[in-house]
Amino acid sequence: xxxxxxxxxxxxxxxxxxxxxxxxxxxxxxxxxxxxxxxxxxxxxxxxxxxxxxxxxxxxxxxxxxxxxxxxxxxxxxxxxxxxxxxxxxxxxxxxxxxxxxxxxxxxxxxxxxxxxxxxxxxxxxxxxxxxxxxxxxxxxxxxxxxxxxxxxxxxxxxxxxxxxxxxxxxxxxxxxxxxxxxxxxxx
Amino acid sequence: xxxxxxxxxxxxxxxxxxxxxxxxxxxxxxxxxxxxxxxxxxxxxxxxxxxxxxxxxxxxxxxxxxxxxxxxxxxxxxxxxxxxxxxxxxxxxxxxxxxxxxxxxxxxxxxxxxxxxxxxxxxxxxxxxxxxxxxxxxxxxxxxxxxxxxxxxxxxxxxxxxxxxxxxxxxxxxxxxxxxxxxxxxxxxxxxxxxxxxxxxxxxxxxxxxxxxxxxxxxxxxxxxxxxxxxxxxxxxxxxxxxxxxxxxxxxxxxxxxxxxxxxxxxxxxxxxxxxxxxxxxxxxxxxxxxxxxxxxxxxxxxxxxxxxxxxxxxxxxxxxxxxxx
Numbered sequence: 001x002x003x004x005x006x007x008x009x010x011x012x013x014x015x016x017x018x019x020x021x022x023x024x025x026x027x028x029x030x031x032x033x034x035x036x037x038x039x040x041x042x043x044x045x046x047x048x049x050x051x052x053x054x055x056x057x058x059x060x061x062x063x064x065x066x067x068x069x070x071x072x073x074x075x076x077x078x079x080x081x082x083x084x085x086x087x088x089x090x091x092x093x094x095x096x097x098x099x100x101x102x103x104x105x106x107x108x109x110x111x112x113x114x115x116x117x118x119x120x121x122x123x124x125x126x127x128x129x130x131x132x133x134x135x136x137x138x139x140x141x142x143x144x145x146x147x148x149x150x151x152x153x154x155x156x157x158x159x160x161x162x163x164x165x166x167x168x169x170x171x172x173x174x175x176x177x178x179x180x181x182x183x184x185x186x187x188x
Numbered sequence: 189x190x191x192x193x194x195x196x197x198x199x200x201x202x203x204x205x206x207x208x209x210x211x212x213x214x215x216x217x218x219x220x221x222x223x224x225x226x227x228x229x230x231x232x233x234x235x236x237x238x239x240x241x242x243x244x245x246x247x248x249x250x251x252x253x254x255x256x257x258x259x260x261x262x263x264x265x266x267x268x269x270x271x272x273x274x275x276x277x278x279x280x281x282x283x284x285x286x287x288x289x290x291x292x293x294x295x296x297x298x299x300x301x302x303x304x305x306x307x308x309x310x311x312x313x314x315x316x317x318x319x320x321x322x323x324x325x326x327x328x329x330x331x332x333x334x335x336x337x338x339x340x341x342x343x344x345x346x347x348x349x350x351x352x353x354x355x356x357x358x359x360x361x362x363x364x365x366x367x368x369x370x371x372x373x374x375x376x377x378x379x380x381x382x383x384x385x386x387x388x389x390x391x392x393x394x395x396x397x398x399x400x401x402x403x404x405x406x407x408x409x410x411x412x413x414x415x416x417x418x419x420x421x422x423x424x425x426x427x428x429x430x431x432x433x434x435x436x437x438x439x440x441x442x443x444x445x446x447x448x449x450x451x452x453x454x455x456x457x458x459x460x461x462x463x464x465x466x467x468x469x470x471x472x473x474x475x476x477x478x479x480x481x482x483x484x485x486x487x488x489x490x491x492x493x494x495x496x497x498x499x500x501x502x503x504x505x506x507x508x509x510x511x512x513x514x
């Protein structure tokens with residue numbers, strides 16, 4: 001397994017810390033003019049999602065994590081596992097609840113997701129940044145009310161709740177930003 | 189590749205104003221501007237500072253190193269002409285990782301005051317900073333003085349040179365901060381990280397802080413002396429704007445023998461750590477044997493100073509071009 005020196009640290013680098021795969025979120029080089037240099041990093045534990053600060057002495061090296069992001073197509077869920085397929089090799093993989101996390105709210109048939117694999121097993125699932133979904137249930141729309149800026153809850157097929165403008169009707173298709181779960185626009 | 193400058197035109201104008209102000213202050217204080225070569229046959233032996241070496245094209249010259257600061261050459265000038273204060277603004281070079289405050293080539297202002305000690309040089313530096321803030325039409329920041337030794341003692345109950353690596357580690361753990369395992373047996377590095385995490389990071393953002401009274405173990409090229417409490421301290425100081433290190437000042441060590449043994453210590457450490465060996469500056473040692481006048485000297489990062497003055501968040505914002513597109 002390869003090792004990375006602190007001079008190779010950068011955002012996105014996958015490293016092993018305390019037996020868990022981590023991704024470097026940010027790295028700041030700290031160096032007193034007359035002293036020891038350090039790499040002060042923020043790292044995300046890819047299993048738990050927790051972000052912590054870690055400081056390394058300059059020149060230390062850490063083991064790389066066998067983690068890779070692959071683009072995979074969502075197929076279906078059997079209630080316990082979510083199934084994905086590599087569209088090039090047709091290889092299929094199942095991700096459990098821990099790996100999928102909150103992403104299930106945005107998983108719809110054939111959506112292309114980023115699946116993070118650790119030792120070949122799904123570790124995390126990132127849905128597309130934007131998805132289009134039809135509204136399953138919401139209060140009746142207030143026709144013509146496009147100016148007041150009020151919102152109301154709308155529920156999707158997947159169980160996701162999105163705040164939408166008052167004029168949006170049940171059954172309409174809307175575009176959602178999955179990174180913050182916010183309504184973006186109507187889809188005509 | 190991007191050919192465009194990283195600094196805005198406004199930043200370039202501010203840089204010009206800063207240089208103009210620095211030169212004017214030096215001139216009005218009777219400090220002589222000097223120039224010394226950037227390339228030298230000797231290098232900086234300090235294990236924490238990596239000199240850049242010229243490649244095989246330099247064969248005709250013999251190996252040549254880019255200076256990491258103009259210190260050695262300026263000290264030789266002082267040994268030769270001991271009655272004059274001197275200054276230099278120079279681009280210096282270090283094989284360093286890039287960061288918000290770091291780049292491989294940056295601008296350094298270095299000046300030496302004959303007959304001054306570190307305390308007088310701190311007042312001198314305050315006077316220069318006041319002049320600069322005035323030139324930039326900015327309200328003069330509050331100044332504060334902190335003692336390295338006292339700060340460490342107040343936090344840990346130990347004087348820095350009595351601290352153990354394990355005590356430092358426990359302090360980090362108790363405060364929920366990350367402590368690199370590789371550090372525990374390197375007390376100097378422990379202190380560097382401790383001071384950065386718990387002292388410097390607490391300096392108020394809108395203050396200029398003079399941190400002085402370093403432990404004797406961190407004397408570098410400074411003399412050691414006794415402070416008002418009767419403790420042995422290194423006669424050096426650092427200047428911070430908020431938490432950003434701006435300058436390093438020393439009551440200069442003049443003893444050629446001590447200097448030689450510190451160089452040899454550096455060479456040994458470099459060998460142990462498998463770092464590139466650096467040739468000792470024999471010319472400097474010979475000059476020191478001739479005699480360095482009692483003096484204090486300081487090096488200031490001009491680009492960082494500009495970042496502070498202009499409120500820039502990255503050193504690239506004040507450099508025409510950075511390591512990425514130089």
